[in-house]
Amino acid sequence: xxxxxxxxxxxxxxxxxxxxxxxxxxxxxxxxxxxxxxxxxxxxxxxxxxxxxxxxxxxxxxxxxxxxxxxxxxxxxxxxxxxxxxxxxxxxxxxxxxxxxxxxxxxxxxxxxxxxxxxxxxxxxxxxxxxxxxxxxxxxxxxxxxxxxxxxxxxxxxxxxxxxxxxxxxxxxxxxxxxxxxxxxxxxxxxxxxxxxxxxxxxxxxxxxxxxxxxxxxxxxxxxxxxxxxxxxxxxxxxxxxxxxxxxxxxxxxxxxxxxxxxxxxxxxxxxxxxxxxxxxxxxxxxxxxxxxxxxxxxxxxxxxxxxxxxxxxxxxxxxxxxxxxxxxxxxxxx
Numbered sequence: 184x185x186x187x188x189x190x191x192x193x194x195x196x197x198x199x200x201x202x203x204x205x206x207x208x209x210x211x212x213x214x215x216x217x218x219x220x221x222x223x224x225x226x227x228x229x230x231x232x233x234x235x236x237x238x239x240x241x242x243x244x245x246x247x248x249x250x251x252x253x254x255x256x257x258x259x260x261x262x263x264x265x266x267x268x269x270x271x272x273x274x275x276x277x278x279x280x281x282x283x284x285x286x287x288x289x290x291x292x293x294x295x296x297x298x299x300x301x302x303x304x305x306x307x308x309x310x311x312x313x314x315x316x317x318x319x320x321x322x323x324x325x326x327x328x329x330x331x332x333x334x335x336x337x338x339x340x341x342x343x344x345x346x347x348x349x350x351x352x353x354x355x356x357x358x359x360x361x362x363x364x365x366x367x368x369x370x371x372x373x374x375x376x377x378x379x380x381x382x383x384x385x386x387x388x389x390x391x392x393x394x395x396x397x398x399x400x401x402x403x404x405x406x407x408x409x410x411x412x413x414x415x416x417x418x419x420x421x422x423x424x425x426x427x428x429x430x431x432x433x434x435x436x437x438x439x440x441x442x443x444x445x446x447x448x449x450x451x452x453x454x455x456x457x458x459x460x461x462x463x464x465x466x467x468x469x470x471x472x473x474x475x476x477x478x479x480x481x482x483x484x485x486x487x488x489x490x491x492x493x494x495x496x497x498x499x500x501x502x503x504x505x506x507x508x509x510x511x512x513x514x515x516x517x518x
Contacts, residue, residue, distance in 0.1 A: 185459055185462065186455050186456065186459045187455075189454070189455035189458050189459065190451045190452050190454075190455035191451075193450075193451040193454045193455055194447060194448065194451040197447045197450065197451060198447065272319075272337060273336050273337060274305065274314075274317055274336075274337075274338050274404075276305050277301075277302070277305065277336050277404075278298075278301055279336070281297045281298035281301050282298050282335050282336045284297065284298060285298050285335060285406065285407050286407070287331045287332065287407050287408040287419075288408055288410050288419055289407075289409075289410055290409070290410055290411065291409075295407075298336075298406075299406070299424075300356055300358060300360075302336070302404045302406065302424050303358065303360060303363075303383065303424060304358050305404075306383055306403070306404070306424060306425065306426040307358065307360070307383055307426070309426070311402075311426055311427055314338060314402050314403075314426060315340070315402050317338050318338045318339060318340045318402045319337055319338060319339055319340075320339070320340060321339075321340045321341070321342065322334070322339045322340070322341065323370055323371065324370045324371060324374065324376045324377075324378060324421065327339070327378065327405055327408075327421035327423070328376070328408060328419070328420075328421050331405070331407055331408040331421065334405040335405055335406065335407065336404055336405070336406075337404070337405055338402060338403065338404060339402070339403070339404075339405050339423070340400065340401070340402045341368060341370055341378060341380075341400070341401055341402075341403075341423065342370065342398075342399070342400040342401075343368045343369045343370035343371070343372075343378075343398075343399070344368070344369045344372065344396050344397065344398055344399075345366050345367065345368055345369075345395060345396075345397045345398075345399050345428075345430075346367045346368070346369050346377065346394075346395065346396065347366065347367040347392070347393040347394065347395065348364055348365070348366050348367075348385070348389070348390070348391050348392065348393070348395065349364065349365055349391060349392075349393060350362055350363075350364055350365075350391060351363055351364065351365050351381070360383070363381055363382060363383050364381070364382045364383075364385050364391070365379065365380070365381055365382075366379070366380040366381075366382055366399075366428070367379060367380075367393075368380050368399070368401075376420075377420055378420060378421045378422075378423060379409055379411075379420045379421070379422045379423070380401060380403065380422075380423045380424075380425055380428075381422070381423075381424050381425070382401070382403075382425045382426070382427060382428055383425070383426050383427065384426060384427040385427070385428065386427070386428065386429075386430045386432075388432055389428075389430055389432075397430060398430070398431075399428045399429060399430045400428065400429045400430075401423070401425045401427070401428040401429065402425060402426075403423040403424050403425030403426065404423065404424045404425075405421065405422075405423055406422045406423060406424055407421075407422050408420070408421055408422070409421070409422040
């Protein structure tokens with residue numbers, strides 16, 4: 184029992200040193216443990232409601248592109264709408280008349296190309312610090328999802344976990360944008376709801392993968408509530424356009440040396456046996472020590488008894504009858 188309990192304790196000590204055995208305590212799982220399904224090409228919710236065939240709707244990827252009849256050069260010559268409301272809350276340079284063409288709960292539409300590239304142009308030519316200062320503050324998923332029209336074209340700040348990132352190549356455009364990135368941001372860890380972010384720049388060494396878990400913060404323009412086709416069917420997500428994201432790479436940690444179960448068990452058994460042998464030797468030595476002390480004390484007691492008996496016999500001889508005087512003539516007379 185002593186050896187078995189010692190081996191069990193030592194085995195638990197070895198296993199407790201491996202941080203992977205304590206991952207279940209953390210709130211968040213490791214990036215590879217939580218599956219994030221990449222979105223599939225979307226369909227127009229409005230078209231589906233009208234009864235059209237979803238297979239006839241063109242895919243949404245790559246991202247929205249300008250059409251032949253709506254080139255960006257012509258859109259830039261249009262005058263802002265006089266009836267556009269809420270212009271005083273928009274970032275300087277944002278055209279409210281472009282935003283009027285944006286429709287929620289739809290895929291990317293050709294009529295939205297002007298607004299799309301117009302906001303990207305502002306982001307590309309504006310310093311990130313100025314965008315952050317002009318932000319209306321942090322918002323959550325519910326605000327952008329339930330009030331997409333109220334936040335359209337306004338700068339907002341989002342924080343959360345980036346669950347997926349991939350590079351997207353847009354169509355030819357006069358802005359010189361050759362690529363941007365599509366991110367899937369989870370603002371609230373307790374909810375599976377995601378926000379789609381199109382970002383012009385990415386930090387160095389940021390992992391471009393659809394199965395990641397990276398903390399990030401960004402400031403961008405709220406564009407629309409976008410419809411796309413997911414594995415569970417048609418769903419929507421708030422869509423934001425951003426210049427870049429703020430991300431700090433994780434600290435590089437030295438790899439933890441992991442031992443196999445067999446090696447750990449052998450080490451635990453050897454340690455337990457060593458401990459058991461040491462314990463037995465200690466108790467044997469302690470028992471022999473007690474036996475030696477008892478023998479010494481016994482010998483001392485026996486010696487004391489012998490000495491006492493000898494002293495008693497001497498005392499008895501001295502206290503007995505006086506010795507008989509010598510018989511006359513038994514001894515020679517002195518001369």
